[in-house]
Amino acid sequence: MASKEEQLFAMFAPVVAALECELWGVEYMTGTPTKVLRVYIDKEDGVALEDCEKVSRQISSLMDVEDPIAGEYNLEVSSPGMDRPLYTLEQFQRYIGEVIAVRLRVPFDGRRKFKGKMIGIEDEDVVVVVDNEEYLLPVDSIEKANIVPQF
Numbered sequence: 001m002a003s004k005e006e007q008l009f010a011m012f013a014p015v016v017a018a019l020e021c022e023l024w025g026v027e028y029m030t031g032t033p034t035k036v037l038r039v040y041i042d043k044e045d046g047v048a049l050e051d052c053e054k055v056s057r058q059i060s061s062l063m064d065v066e067d068p069i070a071g072e073y074n075l076e077v078s079s080p081g082m083d084r085p086l087y088t089l090e091q092f093q094r095y096i097g098e099v100i101a102v103r104l105r106v107p108f109d110g111r112r113k114f115k116g117k118m119i120g121i122e123d124e125d126v127v128v129v130v131d132n133e134e135y136l137l138p139v140d141s142i143e144k145a146n147i148v149p150q151f
Contacts, residue, residue: 004028004068008037011066015058016041021051024080025087028069035073037063040080047079082149089139092118092126099148100128104141115148 009026016023016039024040041047041055056077063069086092086100095118102114114137116130125136126145 012059015062016055019054021055025085037073038076042080052077083146086145089121093121095147096120099150101146101148102137102142103144105143
């Protein structure tokens with residue numbers, strides 16, 4: 001059974017693509033007083049406010065018709081930003097060489113949080129160097145991962 005985020009991603013992807021954007025990720029948060037549906041879009045030449053507005057209108061209309069979320073929620077559409085979240089192996093692949101912060105669902109080697117340079121992908125694992133030690137983190141066990149902007 002696909003997660004709610006996966007179901008919504010599959011529903012939104014063709015709509016976002018038709019608006020000449022890439023659907024980067026979907027987050028659905030229910031632990032807050034008001035549910036939040038956050039949709040990240042990307043574009044080769046950058047995301048403009050108008051892109052977010054167009055995608056928001058289309059997704060809002062689609063949600064009204066399909067009604068996949070019961071009750072009230074806030075819809076947020078934005079670019080992934082400099083500290084962009086990473087969801088798929090393909091996205092991790094695009095940012096090899098960058099510093100990333102990773103939080104795992106369950107501890108690995110006695111810890112859940114890792115921050116280091118991503119040096120590659122091996123099978124279904126993200127390879128991260130933290131304090132001169134290499135870790136292979138299974139992508140399925142990653143709860144959250146973000147690029148750490150370097151200035």
